[in-house]
Every structure is written in structure tokens, then in C-alpha cells.
Amino acid sequence: MPVTIRDVARVTGVHVSTVSRTFSAPHQVNAETRHRVLAAAEELGYRPNRAARALITGRTHNIGLIVADIANPFFPPLIKAAESHARGRDYHVFVADTNEDASVEEELVLALAKQVDGILLCSPRMSNAQIEKLSRDVPLVIVNRPVPGLPAVVMDVGQGARLAVEHLVALGHHDIALLGGPRGSWTNREIRKSATLAARSLGAELTIFGPNPPTEDGGAAQLDAVLQAGVTAVLAYNDLMAVGLIDALDHHGVKVPDQISIVGIDDTALSRRTRPTLTTVATPTAAAGRAAVDMLLQHGDDRRTTALVTLQTELVIRDSSGPGPHSPAGPGGRLQPPHDGVAS
């Protein structure tokens, strides 16, 4: 049923190796022969079997992309950027979802290993040691975590967290909560570290809650803790958690940003959808996807080039952050009017 190189050879009256060359090294074959082969292939509906080819060349022209959760709006832009970038270089991208589970992650890497030329491992939950071990089976590029000795692309969320804290303190907030993300996340550690440092140097008080699942429910679940802590501002591990908390606060009758300010991280499409719109740290996800593909592909050429690419982040101020009790504009005052906020 499936038409092979042999069928084309028989029909054309040439040897299989000639047919093979027609596809893998066209210029090495006589123009006329080539046309006959191509015509026969076309007619028979022949398609080279990439898997069989890979068995011998060692290159599949596929790359794997493993993410923790496809439904997290953080990932789709990264995935799409990686895909279109890879397609332009004649590579296909296979995406797989781990459900935030480290063991599924390992299983997927192993399963993909022989079917791809390399894997983009995004926001891994495994330990560095596990990752290093896996990297002996298949070229890996890590996204959202620096792993010593391996190529990685990270976004400078530490800087983003610092900007967020500075923003809140400038608005007059003194007691700030940080909603931590999942255990095992480098991003999470980075955010905690930077936020703590920034708060200390600005004389603000930072209370950390977590670890938490990086979801809306994870954010909502910290409602009571946040209220009891008596903070006037919250920085969340990501937009999803920020959104979950905003909803929970809303149901509880607490006004954002009037009674409490909320800042997210990621600047997903969601952040323009919330009510009020979300102040958040923008992470360059599309650029990260493209950079990771580039590193993987060049990594193949020169295995000794292990680099760390760091992408900058920036603070996007929207309506979920407002003046705090120590506002220079006076209590309840406003440094900047909301674009679209709830009128007071």
C-alpha cells in the first residue's frame, strides 16, 4: 500500500540509489533522469519516509517542544513562534504537555529522544541532575531555567520582580505579599530572591506565600492568607494566579486596586481581559521560542557552544495597581489615573 523508493525505481527503470539521490542530492543526478524520477514519484504519490531516512542520516528534522501546560496562556505564543521559526528552517515541531508533572516530563523526553534532533524543554520541573542525565540521550535546550553546562534561554524575571516591587513601593505600598509559584521552578526562586532583595532595600515588608500551583485556583486559594496578612499589594508568580486572586477578591467584595493592588507576571492575553486590567511584567515569550530554536539548531553544529541567553522583561502598568496607604499623593490619592478602571 505505501509506495516506496523501490516502486519509483521500478517504474522509472533506474536503480533505487538514483531515486534516493534525486531527493537527497538532486544536483548529482542527470537533469533528464531527475525529471523522469520526479514525474514517476509524483504520479505514484511517493513521499520519502523521514523516519527511515533518519535511521541512517541521524537527523529527523523534527524538534520536540515540551511544556508544563498548554492551557497556560503563557505558552501558546512561545510555541507558535518556535514553530514558525523552525518551519522556516525546514524543521517540524512536536509539542507535548507534561501536566506540570516531573515524571511525565522525563518520560516524554525519553520517548521523543529518538524521533527528534533535539528538545526544547520549557519550564522544567525536574532537577538539574535529572536534566543533565537526559541531555546525554538527546540535545536539550532549556527554556526558563539556566542549567549549568547546557544551552538555555531565560527571561530576566528577577529584574521584572524588582520593577514590580519598586512600582508598588513608589505607589505608597509598604506591606506586600508575594504569591509563590510551583516547587522546582527556577523562575519562582528568581522572583522570590529579587522581590525580597528589592523590598529590603526599599524598606518594605514582603510576605511570601507558597509554593502554589501556578493556576487561577492556586491564586484564589491564597485569598484568606492575603487578607489576614493585611497587605495592601500582591505580586503573583504569574498572570493566572493574579487573575484567580482578583476574582476571589471580587467575590469577597474587596476592591482592586482601591483596597489592594495586584501585579502579575507574563503579560499574557489574559491581562487585558481582567477587571480591572492587570499590571504585569511582560516576558518576551515569542523571542524566547525563536532563540531556543536557534540555539538547538546551532548546538547541533558545534556541541561545545553552550550559552545562556537572557531576555529582558519590562513592567506594563495597567489598572490593577493603585496608590497605597503611604502614597506621596496622600492616602487614597492617585499617582496616575486608570485607563479604564473602576470609577471611585
Place this chain on the structure above:
Amino acid sequence: MPVTIRDVARVTGVHVSTVSRTFSAPHQVNAETRHRVLAAAEELGYRPNRAARALITGRTHNIGLIVADIANPFFPPLIKAAESHARGRDYHVFVADTNEDASVEEELVLALAKQVDGILLCSPRMSNAQIEKLSRDVPLVIVNRPVPGLPAVVMDVGQGARLAVEHLVALGHHDIALLGGPRGSWTNREIRKSATLAARSLGAELTIFGPNPPTEDGGAAQLDAVLQAGVTAVLAYNDLMAVGLIDALDHHGVKVPDQISIVGIDDTALSRRTRPTLTTVATPTAAAGRAAVDMLLQHGDDRRTTALVTLQTELVIRDSSGPGPHSPAGPGGRLQPPHDGVAS
């Protein structure tokens, strides 16, 4: 570098076929030999090469999943459901994104064809003829479109559209607009057909705008057309377009649902995020993903079983739909209070 079956055989002192059997038919090999082989394999870090295995067995234990746009919140729940369902049956899912482009779609099917045991083609933009042709290269299950002779799973959006129109008419709307979706979409045709029929039988006036790209921008772009048409209610091809239109109306100072009612389709996570929250038709996407996997896997066993699975939809009434000019509760009246709506 990569350790093969042969290395294991050499170390263990048995023939390669024994090693092979240890992995593909363990009970056919002596328990003690098996343990020795397994131990050696473990020690060497041997992993069966699935691609090589597939070359001879014809089964890759992979399934492909092609969607139009990963960033469309309609798809992630379907993808995740398909993935976890497949994993439970020892299959891996490779996801690819076509960017709503029919030619990319074809290319991806062909590229995936030999690396998977079958493909779940979601919301295809290709013609039926193209799809049938491709189905000769690889088993296909179509999602969101019935293709004669091929297994497919669809959601009854026609019924959903009818429910939506009935809902709007019951609220007192008479002039309704339908924002059509993309050309080539079966779902779009179905919605148009059912909405038209429902409107006619209820004595309402339905104006159709489109085709449109199924995105927020696509919805926003129809703002002027909708306003000029003087309709009091709009049914959109999907939630994304509905949301885009709601935003555009908001910027234009038009109140939803007071001045115009909006109904979406899909019940994505987005629909609880809009302001006001979105009345929409819920489509069982997770169930569709699982059903499609089941069909693909059983389809392999019995090629003659080509079936069409139709999943029911239902109307979820939220706050973006309100009484129209012919409301039984009187003009401007309210049949049901909003859960969370804008106070008038």
C-alpha cells in the same frame, strides 16, 4: 554513542533477537536470561529506538494532532484531553499548529504521516476532496467536520446556534446579526444554516456578516457593520470574535447587554473573563478529544468502521445577553437579573 540492542546483546552474551524479545515479548524469554538482559540494558542506558521498531512493525505508537491555532483557547482543553487519554493507552501525541492555513495543513499531514499511526485533524480548512486524498496516506479522524467515508467527531453547533437564537428571540430581540467565521469551516456553515432556519421559524430577522477571521480582531472589525445594521443582538462564530466585538462596543460607548446583546460559541475560559461575562454555547471539547483518540485507535483494528460521533452542545446564559425591544417584560425590562452584570 547511542547504545543499541547489539551492545546489550554483546554484554549479556546472548543474541540480539533475545534482547529484542525481552522488550517486545518478555514472556517468551527465560526469566533468568530476561533479568540479565534487563540489567545490562539498565546499566548501559539502553532505550529501544521506537522509530526503528516502527519501520518494521508499522506502528509508531504516536498520534498526530493538528489544530488551526494553539492560541485559540478552544483547543487546549481538547489537546490535553486527547493527550492524557492517549497516554493511558500507551500512545504519545504530537501537536502541530497550521496557523489557519490550508496548505500548511496539508504539509503537516504529509510530514507527520510516516511518524504516527494516525492523525486527528481538527477544524480542517482543506476541502473534503483534499482530506479524502490524504486519508489514503495515513488514517485520519476529523474533528469538527463530517467528511463522508471518514471517521469524524463533531459537536452539534447547529443545535447550539438554534438555542442561542431562541434565547435571543425569547428575550425580545427581533433584529439579530450573525458574525460568520472563516471560509472553509464546516462549523461556520452549520451555524449559518441553523441560525437562519431558527430565525425564520421564529419570525426574526437575521443578517449575516462574513466570512471573518475567527479572532478578536475579526470580531472587532465588524463593529461598524453591526452598528449600521441596527441589530439589537449578535451571535458570533466563536467566543474570540464575541469578545473582540464586546471590546470594540465598549470603546465605542455601547452598553452590553443594555443596548446590544452578544452571544458567543465554545464556552472557552475567556467567557467568564469578559465584562460582562459572556453568554455562549458550550461545546464538549474534552470529550471530543477523547472520542477522537478512541476512534483513531479502534479504526486501526477495523478499517471498515467509519462512524460519525456527534456530541451535544448547550447554551450557557451569562450576562452579555439581556432583554430586547420586544421583551415580554416590557422595553428595557429584565427577564433575569445578571449574576454580576453592569448595574443600569
Place this chain on the structure above:
DNA sequence: CTGAAAGCGCTAACAC
């Protein structure tokens, strides 16, 4: 420029 032969990593009869 083209044919012959070997072999990628693995499985599947078939013997022993």
C-alpha cells in the same frame, strides 16, 4: 552520472 552492496536499529518467521 549511475549501479551494486552494505547497513542504520530493530523485529519476525523459521529452525534448532
Place this chain on the structure above:
DNA sequence: GTGTTAGCGCTTTCAG
């Protein structure tokens, strides 16, 4: 129960 032999679809020396 295990070794032998062939071969999946393709590329790649090496001759000619």
C-alpha cells in the same frame, strides 16, 4: 527458549 536469517525504507560508500 534461543540463534539464524531476512528485511522494513532509506542513504551511502565504492566501483564502473
